Amino acid sequence: MPALPREEVAHLARLARIDMPDAELDHLADQLTAIVDAVASVTGAVAAAERATGEPVPATSHPVPLTNVTRPDVVHGVLTAADALAAAPEAEDDKFRVPRILGEDA
Amino acid sequence: MSDLTRLDAAAMAAALAAREVSAVELTQAHLDRIAEVDGPVEAGVHAFLHVDGEGALARAAELDADRARGEELHPLAGVPVAVKDVMVTRGLPSTAGSRMLEGWIPPYDATVVEKMHAAGLVTLGKTNMDEFAMGSSTEHSAFGPTRNPWAFDRIPGGSGGGSAAALAAFEAPLATGTDTGGSIRQPAALTGTVGVKPTYGGVSRYGLIALASSLDQGGPCARTVLDTALLHEVMGGHDPRDSTSLKDPVPAVVAAAREGARGDLTGVRVGVVAELGGTGHAEGFQSGVLQRFAEALDHLRAAGAEVVEVSCPSLEHALGAYYLILPSEASSNLARYDGMRYGLRVMPDGVHPSEVTAEQVMAATRAKGFGAEAKRRIILGTYALSSGYYDAYYGSAQKIRTLVQRDFNAAFEQVDVLVSPTAPTTAFTLGEKLDDPLAMYLGDVATIPANLAGIPGMSLPVGLAPEDGLPVGLQLLAPVREDARLYRVGAALEARLKADWGGLLLDRIPAWTPAPTIPATSLATTAGASA
Numbered sequence A: 001m002p003a004l005p006r007e008e009v010a011h012l013a014r015l016a017r018i019d020m021p022d023a024e025l026d027h028l029a030d031q032l033t034a035i036v037d038a039v040a041s042v043t044g045a046v047a048a049a050e051r052a053t054g055e056p057v058p059a060t061s062h063p064v065p066l067t068n069v070t071r072p073d074v075v076h077g078v079l080t081a082a083d084a085l086a087a088a089p090e091a092e093d094d095k096f097r098v099p100r101i102l103g104e105d106a
Numbered sequence B: 001m002s003d004l005t006r007l008d009a010a011a012m013a014a015a016l017a018a019r020e021v022s023a024v025e026l027t028q029a030h031l032d033r034i035a036e037v038d039g040p041v042e043a044g045v046h047a048f049l050h051v052d053g054e055g056a057l058a059r060a061a062e063l064d065a066d067r068a069r070g071e072e073l074h075p076l077a078g079v080p081v082a083v084k085d086v087m088v089t090r091g092l093p094s095t096a097g098s099r100m101l102e103g104w105i106p107p108y109d110a111t112v113v114e115k116m117h118a119a120g121l122v123t124l125g126k127t128n129m130d131e132f133a134m135g136s137s138t139e140h141s142a143f144g145p146t147r148n149p150w151a152f153d154r155i156p157g158g159s160g161g162g163s164a165a166a167l168a169a170f171e172a173p174l175a176t177g178t179d180t181g182g183s184i185r186q187p188a189a190l191t192g193t194v195g196v197k198p199t200y201g202g203v204s205r206y207g208l209i210a211l212a213s214s215l216d217q218g219g220p221c222a223r224t225v226l227d228t229a230l231l232h233e234v235m236g237g238h239d240p241r242d243s244t245s246l247k248d249p250v251p252a253v254v255a256a257a258r259e260g261a262r263g264d265l266t267g268v269r270v271g272v273v274a275e276l277g278g279t280g281h282a283e284g285f286q287s288g289v290l291q292r293f294a295e296a297l298d299h300l301r302a303a304g305a306e307v308v309e310v311s312c313p314s315l316e317h318a319l320g321a322y323y324l325i326l327p328s329e330a331s332s333n334l335a336r337y338d339g340m341r342y343g344l345r346v347m348p349d350g351v352h353p354s355e356v357t358a359e360q361v362m363a364a365t366r367a368k369g370f371g372a373e374a375k376r377r378i379i380l381g382t383y384a385l386s387s388g389y390y391d392a393y394y395g396s397a398q399k400i401r402t403l404v405q406r407d408f409n410a411a412f413e414q415v416d417v418l419v420s421p422t423a424p425t426t427a428f429t430l431g432e433k434l435d436d437p438l439a440m441y442l443g444d445v446a447t448i449p450a451n452l453a454g455i456p457g458m459s460l461p462v463g464l465a466p467e468d469g470l471p472v473g474l475q476l477l478a479p480v481r482e483d484a485r486l487y488r489v490g491a492a493l494e495a496r497l498k499a500d501w502g503g504l505l506l507d508r509i510p511a512w513t514p515a516p517t518i519p520a521t522s523l524a525t526t527a528g529a530s531a
Helices: A006-015 A022-039 A041-053 A081-085 B009-017 B023-037 B053-068 B111-118 B161-168 B185-191 B225-235 B253-260 B287-302 B313-336 B358-369 B372-384 B391-414 B437-442 B448-453 B483-501 B520-529
Strands: B048-051 B080-084 B122-127 B174-178 B194-197 B218-222 B269-273 B306-310 B417-421 B457-464 B471-477
Touching: A006 A022, A006 B372, A022 A041, A022 B313, A022 B372, A022 B437, A041 B313, A041 B391, B009 B023, B009 B225, B023 B048, B023 B053, B023 B080, B023 B122, B048 B161, B053 B122, B080 B111, B080 B161, B111 B122, B111 B225, B122 B161, B161 B174, B161 B185, B161 B218, B174 B225, B185 B194, B185 B457, B185 B471, B194 B225, B194 B483, B218 B225, B225 B253, B225 B457, B225 B483, B253 B483, B269 B287, B269 B391, B287 B306, B287 B417, B287 B457, B287 B471, B287 B483, B306 B391, B313 B372, B313 B391, B313 B437, B313 B448, B372 B391, B391 B417, B391 B448, B417 B483, B457 B483, B471 B483
Parallel strands: B080 B122, B080 B174, B269 B306, B269 B417
Antiparallel strands: B048 B122, B174 B218, B194 B218, B194 B457, B417 B471, B457 B471
């Protein structure tokens, strides 16, 4: 099983939007390598099960199957703007105020 | 009435109904107990992150007034409850154990919180937990660990260590939990208390801060099987605000617990899961845990149950599948903590405020707001879901999930309930596994399969391990929607053990002394690991 090199962990941290100093990356790379080694046996286990039965094993994404859960389209109580904005780090004119989102290079 | 906090919830409810005690007196007794034992973190149990004494007494006074007017109240009205901090409470802090939500006051109540309020349960406060419910020791709380009331240098289990410790320390008779891979059952086992993970969908997830949505399930925690059932019936039921909520009525768990308490299990078939500490699979299981488990099986046989061993070979891969599915779902759920609309916002260093971008703020916020375990799992999930690895990891894990379900289905054709030790060991020492995530994960081996399959599970105490004098839990598992079976068999076992012991296991807990036995270094390790 491939080890998780530090460069890959740095890439994943960027994808996950978490700033991570070098020391933390090193430590995490070692730990994640050990964890991935331990969990990677699932791939072989599925292959073995499929060989034993000659049938593909379907995936389960949800423990109790439910399909097309609907409800009547009725207006319920909703949060007021004041309630929703009460916890905002910054608010202005009844809106969330956020840093600029355009012109980024990442 | 002396020592009200030692009563179980059913006895408290009876005393309230008979007007032998008022809700205010009962609430005050618990607030006094919390003041006596809970803090500070260096020297107390630290089961609570927030105590709402004023709100609890005000609610209790309302209920007393309602009762005095002759209003018909829910049988549990006036009984206190401790709420896990992962459940949002309008007007009360709800941090889920994370700096990310420090100071956040939710503008709404979780459905279970609404239901408990409507039933007249009095919320004492919010209990400590591993950050965003990621952990098995409560050491990953950003606000410091909870201690095990049985031995202050030991962990109380996790993630719901605060709720379990509050019960064991007689700070509350009832508590709530959420169980994604054992976070209700494992702390129950390690503290000598009872906890139930209901069938997936049996308790609404609306207002439960999400970890892994296909695994998360709220449930009840208490000191007896009957009390757990009483709370289960309050918490359970369909909720149109949770699209994964089952439409079924709440299972008749209180009736099942009362029936079971008669101690007769004639005709009940009990399957011992071979792969969880059974024949040929004892490795990793502490000898005292297996000894008490074997004695509990004798009790089940004496009650008339037929006990056989069954095999669920796919469970060998359940832990691996879980630690791929959980981080994948968690990395997605935790993407919401971006520092924009609520919670923590951290400005990056060295960038002029007018130049800073949302993405830089997000990365700085998440670096500061998440602890070590949350970061580990987010990165692991990001990896498992990334192109090139998705089929091998996440895809295979979902197929293992199918195999685990098939194994359980086959087992439940032979037996009515399955049993195993809840955890392979008793409570370990604070700090012992903090920086060894894999060792920590192995403690969840027996509880995880139920979450993958969506089936209900219970842990109840079956004695103290002879080698360390710490509680051992037995896990019961039942088929989807058959939660009542857990309560029937659990109550029967509890009744026989109580007759043996002359009371509850918790009656034997050492008296609380304020002298801390925890080494200062363990606490320092905790703080350092999330730096």
